[in-house]
Amino acid sequence: MVKVVDSVKTKNKKQRSAPHAPRSQHAPQTQEAPRPQEAPLQQDHQYEQPCDQPPLQSPHRHQESRSASLATPHIEQKLVATVEIQNMFVNEIGLITRANAPLNVNGWKKVTLEQKMDMAKALKFKFDVDLEDPDIWEFIDGHMSKSYKEWKAKLHKHFKEYAHDLQLARATPPTNKVFVTHRKIEEWHWLVDNLYTDEKYQKRCKANVNNRKKKEYEHTGGSRPFLKHKEAAEKEGQHVTLIDNWNNMHMHRDKGVWINEVAENKGKKMKAAMAMYIQQESASSSNPSEQISVSDVHQLGIMTKELGIGSGKRIRGLGSNLRVETSSRSTSRYSKTSMIEDERYNKLSETVEKLCDIVKQLQAGINDRSRKKRKRNSKYNGKGPRLRPDSSDSDSDDSTTNHHGDNLQGGGDGLYTGLEDIGHGH
Incomplete structure (x- = not known):
């Protein structure tokens, strides 16, 4: 089902003027979610000593494993309330990430959960956001990862201009606009000495370049997520299906033509599959085709078949919010909870x-x-008085x-x- 929730709201103007906080000193503290009421202790079994009771079990010691079998596609994550707030929220995530994320690690996966949480807490200067919510946390972590990756790509691009002379490269860090004002020169030196000159890293970069060349088409949606384009169109009074939304994002809006032939073929196939479904439903129900609506779940099924599934059960080209659900959802989510x-x-x-x-x-x-x-x-x-x-x-x-x-x-x-x-x- 579609889960678009008003989960993040901006604070008042005075709060919005708060500066970005370094992750270790000024990051706001989140309040813990109210604890559930504890069940009364059972009295039917008494232990001779309190220490004879079985040891406590961590709530995450026993977890269900995620099944690989696929089920119905669905919209998994909760998103920010409106298009305007969403843009502000995502931009703030990028600013905080570039200002506070550690550079001396090889990728976002090497950043610790504590460091990520310190950065996420800084969002509460401007937004009322529940960091306890696993879906909201997944949304934030995904955008922090994307911002971190794109930022380090810009730093690497700057390095390649001086790669012929490592001493010159070490002595020529990027401008403050790219490197961020308060970053130290030692961080740049670490990137040059330990990352950019590493053979494994260089091979991975070449592989990524080749993979990008294999990409069949781009989109014209910019940084706004797939679902937010649909929401913006509906606010303007347009009834847009998920498939129509994909088609619109793969056309040149000013010209009304497809970006390339591959995108055009995929868009037309999905549109034809939806039209066939409407025709079949109309014939079986004796209702006019104009009265037949295609559910989001069915549209996602059509799109999954045509676009394919990427990493994390993500439907390709639809962002991180549209995924294929597994039959057995894991009870453990790597989050602040x-x-x-x-x-x-x-x-x-x-x-x-x-x-x-x-x-x-x-x-x-x-x-x-x-x-x-x-x-x-x-x-x-045995003689005399006894106690x-x-x-x-x-x-x-x-x-x-x-x-x-x-x-x-x-x-x-x-x-x-x-x-x-x-x-x-x-």
Whole structure:
């Protein structure tokens, strides 16, 4: 189904004037999503000691694997509310990425999740955006990756002008407009010494050049995503199908002609397939063809067959928002949500370890007290008075206190009273 959600809204003008923040110092902190209400503890099973309970499991330790079988094409990601805000949002992602992304890594995949999140937080200076939402995060990460790739391509293009003299190349970084004002010369030196002169990198660049030469056609849509072109046309009162939208993006708008013959053939085939479907539906339902509408899902099926499927189950030529769904969706998504859950798991594990240490200390004190009582009772050898099991021992040597100063006399009651207080404290 189509999921276009008003997920990002601009803030007021005062907030929009906030400067870009370096990722390590001024990036705003996101608020964690409200935690779901915890289920009550089950009382049907009691453990002898709290530390005897089975270890906590991280919420991401057991995940379903993604199936390779294909199902219905669909629009997977949530997008920004309007065309205007979308353009501002994407531009801001590019500015933040170029200003803060590390250069001393070989590709966006080598940038850590923490670094990506620091950059994404800077978006909250100008936009109300939920970074907890996996779909929104995937949208942001995809555009940061694209901006990073395009930016480093410009830097490499500058290097190639001086590639004949490496010393000159090291001493001639790009202009501030390309390299960004606050970037250090050491970052440029790293690119020259470790990346641009690496044989594997050079081979990969040549392969990419050859692959681009094999590209059959371009489009005339600019930087605006596929679905946003459709939305803009509908705002102008035009009823545009997904297939019509693709055709419009592969024509010269001022001339009304196709960009090349390959694009024309594909566009006409998809249009013919949709017309045939309408004709069949009209014949079977006895309704005029003008009353037959073709669902987005069916159109995507036609487009998938004609355009093919790229990496990430992405339908070629439709951007990152239109993908082929798998029959078994993975429950794990590499997003901020997973990072937050792992942090909660680690903090909870640390708390449990501390509680176990406290329990061991308390239990050791009780055991020591019991040994002293048995030792005293054994002196009488069955003769004379004996300490009663429920008696209160007032000797300072026999009293056990924890680090809070609480007296733990009275056997096990003191132990579990102390634990109950600990539980309330947390």
